[in-house]
Amino acid sequence: MRPFKVVSSFEPSGDQPQAIERLAEGFLRGDKYQTLKGVTGSGKTFTMAKIIEKVQRPTLIISHNKTLSAQLYREFKSFFPNNAVEYFVSYYDYYQPEAYVPARDLYIEKDASINDEIDRLRLAATYALMERRDVIVVATVSCIYGLGMPDLYKDMRIHLEKGQTLDPGTFGKQLIGLQYERNDAILDRGKFRIRGDVIEVYPAYMETDEAYRIELDWEEIVRIRRFNTISGEIIEELDETVIYPAKHFV
Incomplete structure (x- = not known):
């Protein structure tokens, strides 16, 4: 620490x-x-x-x-x-609870606007x-307000390290289970893409425009990098990392 x-x-x-x-x-x-x-x-x-x-x-x-x-x-x-x-x-940013106005026989449906950065x-x-x-x-x-049991949330994380065997298809299903979305064209927050032996994941909690790139060789992790999604610049070489859910409620 x-x-x-x-x-x-x-x-x-x-x-x-x-x-x-x-x-x-x-x-x-x-x-x-x-x-x-x-x-x-x-x-x-x-x-x-x-x-x-x-x-x-x-x-x-x-x-x-x-x-x-x-x-x-x-x-x-x-x-x-x-x-x-x-x-x-x-x-x-905005929250309108469900409501009913009897005098006007008016029903107001629930509406909300979520701030992506917050x-x-x-x-x-x-x-x-x-x-x-x-x-x-x-x-x-x-x-x-509770977010569930911390131990259960922690157990859902995916641990990755160099030398580990990783099947791209199975890994993709795991990410979808953690509320990530696959988009092979645009890599955005909370999304991932798989291109052959290269998997890129943009964790929902990462700094703006930063993501992980996992490179495989016959389903073995040979390289883990943190990179800038805009410039492609490599920020850090890693031996291991973890990926947590894209949402608090999974």
Whole structure:
């Protein structure tokens, strides 16, 4: 595990050192509830960042709305550039519940618009929680809704490594079972394509325009690469990787 390390040109000042020390001690002692008072704005974020650095534990930061959570996400990302800072909020841009207006005998059907980037960020958050310990998740109250059992979600992942035997047809069926779609023309988020001995998968949680390329030689994995889907540039050579479902509910 990478240790949590705050990157900042500032040092705690005023009452911050005392607050950081006391809150960290209380956490390590097992105190269930603690309150930080008298600090506002980015000062509170910085104080919390130093506490996380001190206790070295995965952390959930809950905000009451998307606007504030987005601000906190950006601030924590700047304080922890070498750790996994993730964003988990409702992915609806618009949601109209089913309704009936008796006075007008009007039925309004349910309608919704999902933000594709926020959906990716939600999937990236659960991926990070499954694969590493140095994780900070900034969320709204939408995080209280269950996504199922973590162990079951983790068991659905597909593990790939060099030297492994892999049948393209069987692998394609596995990906479809994880809600990926096959598209041999266009490689987009949540899709994959198979071209002879080369399989390309664009995990739904990956950074924009990044995907995996698995190269086979007689059904044996000889190369795994992470590449840019636009330029084709190879970003990283890998010995192994895992692929998680394209959706939370499979």
